[in-house]
Amino acid sequence: MTRAVPEHPSRYRRWPWSSRTSARSDIAVSVLLFLGELATLIWATFSHGMTVWAAQGDQREIDAETLANIAWMQHFFYVVLALAVLSALSRAPWSLVANLLIALLVAALFTGAQHDYDEAHPDPTPTPGVHYTPCLSGSGTCH
Numbered sequence: 001m002t003r004a005v006p007e008h009p010s011r012y013r014r015w016p017w018s019s020r021t022s023a024r025s026d027i028a029v030s031v032l033l034f035l036g037e038l039a040t041l042i043w044a045t046f047s048h049g050m051t052v053w054a055a056q057g058d059q060r061e062i063d064a065e066t067l068a069n070i071a072w073m074q075h076f077f078y079v080v081l082a083l084a085v086l087s088a089l090s091r092a093p094w095s096l097v098a099n100l101l102i103a104l105l106v107a108a109l110f111t112g113a114q115h116d117y118d119e120a121h122p123d124p125t126p127t128p129g130v131h132y133t134p135c136l137s138g139s140g141t142c143h
Helices: 023-054 059-089 093-120
Strands: none
Touching: 023 059, 023 093, 059 093
Protein backbone atom coordinates (compact mmCIF):
# COMPACT_ATOMS: atom_id res chain seq x y z
CA MET A 1 0.00 0.00 0.00
CA THR A 2 1.18 3.45 -0.82
CA ARG A 3 0.43 6.48 1.20
CA ALA A 4 -0.05 9.91 -0.28
CA VAL A 5 2.54 12.40 0.79
CA PRO A 6 0.86 15.46 2.25
CA GLU A 7 1.51 18.59 0.25
CA HIS A 8 3.61 21.14 2.02
CA PRO A 9 3.05 24.76 1.11
CA SER A 10 5.74 26.10 -1.09
CA ARG A 11 8.38 28.05 0.77
CA TYR A 12 8.26 30.70 -1.95
CA ARG A 13 4.60 31.57 -1.50
CA ARG A 14 5.37 33.94 1.31
CA TRP A 15 7.27 36.31 -0.96
CA PRO A 16 5.25 39.10 -2.65
CA TRP A 17 6.59 38.30 -6.10
CA SER A 18 5.67 34.61 -5.93
CA SER A 19 2.13 35.27 -7.14
CA ARG A 20 0.45 38.08 -8.97
CA THR A 21 -1.50 40.63 -6.95
CA SER A 22 -5.25 40.45 -7.52
CA ALA A 23 -6.59 43.05 -9.93
CA ARG A 24 -9.11 44.44 -7.46
CA SER A 25 -6.59 45.12 -4.71
CA ASP A 26 -4.02 46.36 -7.23
CA ILE A 27 -6.41 48.93 -8.67
CA ALA A 28 -7.53 50.04 -5.21
CA VAL A 29 -3.95 50.49 -4.01
CA SER A 30 -2.91 52.22 -7.23
CA VAL A 31 -5.75 54.74 -6.98
CA LEU A 32 -4.95 55.43 -3.31
CA LEU A 33 -1.22 55.78 -4.00
CA PHE A 34 -1.81 57.99 -7.03
CA LEU A 35 -4.18 60.31 -5.18
CA GLY A 36 -1.99 60.41 -2.07
CA GLU A 37 1.19 61.16 -4.00
CA LEU A 38 -0.58 63.76 -6.14
CA ALA A 39 -2.08 65.45 -3.05
CA THR A 40 1.36 65.50 -1.40
CA LEU A 41 2.93 67.04 -4.49
CA ILE A 42 0.18 69.66 -4.82
CA TRP A 43 0.44 70.55 -1.13
CA ALA A 44 4.23 70.93 -1.32
CA THR A 45 3.97 73.09 -4.45
CA PHE A 46 1.27 75.25 -2.85
CA SER A 47 3.34 75.57 0.32
CA HIS A 48 6.39 76.60 -1.71
CA GLY A 49 4.37 79.22 -3.57
CA MET A 50 2.94 80.65 -0.37
CA THR A 51 6.38 80.83 1.25
CA VAL A 52 7.80 82.63 -1.79
CA TRP A 53 4.83 85.00 -1.72
CA ALA A 54 5.35 85.65 2.00
CA ALA A 55 9.02 86.48 1.41
CA GLN A 56 7.87 89.85 0.01
CA GLY A 57 10.66 89.99 -2.58
CA ASP A 58 13.54 89.13 -0.21
CA GLN A 59 15.76 87.31 -2.68
CA ARG A 60 17.74 85.42 -0.01
CA GLU A 61 14.58 83.89 1.45
CA ILE A 62 13.21 83.09 -2.00
CA ASP A 63 16.46 81.37 -3.01
CA ALA A 64 16.59 79.39 0.24
CA GLU A 65 12.99 78.24 -0.21
CA THR A 66 13.58 77.35 -3.85
CA LEU A 67 16.61 75.23 -2.96
CA ALA A 68 14.65 73.55 -0.15
CA ASN A 69 11.81 72.80 -2.58
CA ILE A 70 14.23 71.35 -5.12
CA ALA A 71 15.77 69.11 -2.44
CA TRP A 72 12.31 68.03 -1.28
CA MET A 73 11.26 67.13 -4.83
CA GLN A 74 14.44 65.14 -5.31
CA HIS A 75 13.76 63.09 -2.19
CA PHE A 76 10.08 62.69 -3.10
CA PHE A 77 11.18 61.41 -6.53
CA TYR A 78 13.33 58.75 -4.85
CA VAL A 79 10.43 57.68 -2.62
CA VAL A 80 8.09 57.36 -5.60
CA LEU A 81 10.69 55.31 -7.48
CA ALA A 82 11.08 53.03 -4.44
CA LEU A 83 7.31 52.53 -4.37
CA ALA A 84 7.42 51.73 -8.09
CA VAL A 85 10.07 49.07 -7.45
CA LEU A 86 7.94 47.60 -4.65
CA SER A 87 4.96 47.55 -7.01
CA ALA A 88 7.02 45.76 -9.63
CA LEU A 89 8.20 43.21 -7.05
CA SER A 90 4.61 42.68 -5.93
CA ARG A 91 3.62 42.13 -9.56
CA ALA A 92 1.03 44.90 -9.38
CA PRO A 93 0.94 46.50 -12.84
CA TRP A 94 -1.61 49.23 -12.08
CA SER A 95 0.31 50.43 -9.05
CA LEU A 96 3.51 50.37 -11.07
CA VAL A 97 1.97 52.51 -13.82
CA ALA A 98 0.52 54.97 -11.29
CA ASN A 99 3.87 55.35 -9.53
CA LEU A 100 5.73 55.77 -12.81
CA LEU A 101 3.31 58.50 -13.91
CA ILE A 102 3.84 60.39 -10.66
CA ALA A 103 7.61 59.85 -10.99
CA LEU A 104 7.54 61.37 -14.49
CA LEU A 105 5.56 64.35 -13.23
CA VAL A 106 7.92 64.90 -10.29
CA ALA A 107 10.97 64.50 -12.57
CA ALA A 108 9.58 67.12 -14.97
CA LEU A 109 8.84 69.56 -12.13
CA PHE A 110 12.20 68.87 -10.48
CA THR A 111 14.11 69.40 -13.73
CA GLY A 112 12.18 72.58 -14.52
CA ALA A 113 12.75 74.03 -11.05
CA GLN A 114 16.47 73.21 -11.19
CA HIS A 115 16.75 74.75 -14.67
CA ASP A 116 14.95 77.94 -13.59
CA TYR A 117 17.21 78.27 -10.55
CA ASP A 118 20.34 77.73 -12.66
CA GLU A 119 19.18 80.33 -15.20
CA ALA A 120 18.49 82.87 -12.45
CA HIS A 121 21.89 82.25 -10.84
CA PRO A 122 24.53 81.96 -13.59
CA ASP A 123 28.13 81.22 -12.72
CA PRO A 124 30.24 84.35 -12.36
CA THR A 125 32.52 85.22 -15.23
CA PRO A 126 36.10 84.13 -14.64
CA THR A 127 38.67 86.78 -13.77
CA PRO A 128 41.26 87.44 -16.42
CA GLY A 129 44.66 85.80 -16.05
CA VAL A 130 47.95 87.54 -15.39
CA HIS A 131 48.93 87.54 -19.06
CA TYR A 132 45.65 89.00 -20.30
CA THR A 133 45.95 92.22 -22.25
CA PRO A 134 42.74 93.93 -23.30
CA CYS A 135 42.41 94.75 -26.97
CA LEU A 136 41.92 98.51 -27.21
CA SER A 137 41.30 100.25 -30.47
CA GLY A 138 44.54 101.69 -31.85
CA SER A 139 46.76 100.17 -29.16
CA GLY A 140 48.48 97.77 -31.52
CA THR A 141 48.38 94.93 -28.94
CA CYS A 142 45.52 93.02 -30.61
CA HIS A 143 46.30 89.72 -32.26
